[in-house]
Amino acid sequence: xxxxxxxxxxxxxxxxxxxxxxxxxxxxxxxxxxxxxxxxxxxxxxxxxxxxxxxxxxxxxxxxxxxxxxxxxxxxxxxxxxxxxxxxxxxxxxxx
Numbered sequence: 001x002x003x004x005x006x007x008x009x010x011x012x013x014x015x016x017x018x019x020x021x022x023x024x025x026x027x028x029x030x031x032x033x034x035x036x037x038x039x040x041x042x043x044x045x046x047x048x049x050x051x052x053x054x055x056x057x058x059x060x061x062x063x064x065x066x067x068x069x070x071x072x073x074x075x076x077x078x079x080x081x082x083x084x085x086x087x088x089x090x091x092x093x094x095x096x
Contacts, residue, residue, distance in 0.1 A: 051087040060095045
């Protein structure tokens with residue numbers, strides 16, 4: 001079980017089990033879509049996390065036929081679902 005300190009929007013830091021943070025339905029979600037309206041990047045962070053701040057996990061959707069739905073897979077920024085990325089830098093990460 002991995003633990004992680006998380007800064008809440010009220011300024012308090014709480015210690016949580018990482019899987020609790022990953023499965024929390026209250027996470028903020030951002031998406032960047034392609035020209036067809038299909039999601040390319042999906043990011044999640046605790047509410048109040050700035051898009052320029054470290055604290056995001058970002059995945060990139062994969063498609064077999066260009067950008068046709070449905071997606072056929074997803075890959076994570078830097079190869080991990082850790083909350084240690086910046087949303088604003090999503091296109092600069094390597095995905096695997």
